[in-house]
Amino acid sequence: MGLEDKVKEIIVDKLGVNAEQVTPEASFIEDLGADSLDTVELVMAFEEEFGAEIPDSDAEKLTTVGAVNDYLKEKGFDA
Amino acid sequence: MARLTGKTALVTGAARGIGQAIALTLAKEGADVAVCDVERDWLKETEDGITAQGRNALACAADVTQADQVNAAVKTVVDEFGRIDILVNNAGITRDTFLVRMSDSDWDDVLNVNLRGTFLFTRAVTRPMMRAKSGTIVNIASIIGVIGNAGQANYAASKAGVIALTRSTAKELASRNIRANAVAPGFIQTKMTEALSPEVQQQMMQAIPMARFGTPQDVANVVLFLAGDESAFVTGQVINICGGMVTA
Numbered sequence: 001m002g003l004e005d006k007v008k009e010i011i012v013d014k015l016g017v018n019a020e021q022v023t024p025e026a027s028f029i030e031d032l033g034a035d036s037l038d039t040v041e042l043v044m045a046f047e048e049e050f051g052a053e054i055p056d057s058d059a060e061k062l063t064t065v066g067a068v069n070d071y072l073k074e075k076g077f078d079a
Numbered sequence: 080m081a082r083l084t085g086k087t088a089l090v091t092g093a094a095r096g097i098g099q100a101i102a103l104t105l106a107k108e109g110a111d112v113a114v115c116d117v118e119r120d121w122l123k124e125t126e127d128g129i130t131a132q133g134r135n136a137l138a139c140a141a142d143v144t145q146a147d148q149v150n151a152a153v154k155t156v157v158d159e160f161g162r163i164d165i166l167v168n169n170a171g172i173t174r175d176t177f178l179v180r181m182s183d184s185d186w187d188d189v190l191n192v193n194l195r196g197t198f199l200f201t202r203a204v205t206r207p208m209m210r211a212k213s214g215t216i217v218n219i220a221s222i223i224g225v226i227g228n229a230g231q232a233n234y235a236a237s238k239a240g241v242i243a244l245t246r247s248t249a250k251e252l253a254s255r256n257i258r259a260n261a262v263a264p265g266f267i268q269t270k271m272t273e274a275l276s277p278e279v280q281q282q283m284m285q286a287i288p289m290a291r292f293g294t295p296q297d298v299a300n301v302v303l304f305l306a307g308d309e310s311a312f313v314t315g316q317v318i319n320i321c322g323g324m325v326t327a
Contacts, residue, residue: 035254041209 024066081109092170100295143196193237249315265321289322
């Protein structure tokens with residue numbers, strides 16, 4: 001499973017949304033119904049899945065699905 | 080049916096006193112109870128009391144001031160019991176002395192066990208409770224954290240901190256169906272209060288309208304209420320258990 005699919009799977013699982021809603025442009029809070037605690041949980045789930053450490057200063061920029069994909073690729077976590 | 084059937088609990092500082100009474104009361108009401116204290120050997124009596132109720136007991140040694148030991152204890156409980164429904168942060172110490180003679184370590188030791196310890200355990204159970212979308216946390220504060228006391232500035236500050244931590248935990252985790260409340264015991268007969276001089280004890284007695292000291296069971300009964308589903312809409316609250324010593 002590629003990175004983007006893995007990210008999508010985590011988002012679907014954590015936020016209880018449909019996979020079709022998880023587009024690169026989708027904003028976690030505005031489009032996917034996440035609250036601020038959900039976004040923290042998501043970051044923790046990404047950290048766990050990819051063995052990454054995502055500092056808060058980076059995490060606050062990860063507001064959309066695409067931003068997460070780009071960030072993880074940039075950090076070399078592409079599967 | 081018992082009030083906590085099918086639930087699992089973790090009680091810190093459960094070797095004796097209030098913590099022991101809480102652990103045994105939760106077990107009596109049907110919960111499987113993990114108990115934690117500094118030395119595993121100290122927990123034997125509490126452990127036996129839990130199994131005597133026909134419940135599962137799990138004893139683990141942990142210094143509540145050490146994150147790695149706290150995290151390991153919580154992991155052990157989750158691994159063994161499958162989840163943690165109820166956390167009771169009870170571990171606490173006193174180093175009573177007047178401010179003018181209070182050492183840095185008198186201050187640090189009390190803040191570390193009472194406040195940092197409560198934070199560390201709360202943080203450690205947050206993830207499993209969030210995942211379960213359910214949980215209750217009961218913190219043992221103190222009436223001294225509400226009204227202050229001469230000779231207990233460190234203890235009072237730590238317990239006031241526990242109250243503020245409780246309220247914040249409640250607000251932060253309410254959307255995840257996790258509740259956090261505190262109890263504030265007044266003068267309860269335990270090894271901790273036995274250490275006070277007869278004069279201080281006499282003074283305390285005069286301030287208690289019910290004219291008796293509390294028992295660990297008096298505290299455990301309120302913790303039981305806050306731990307179970309009967310208090311389902313109660314979160315972020317502090318209940319004084321003090322025989323009327325403080326009424327607001």
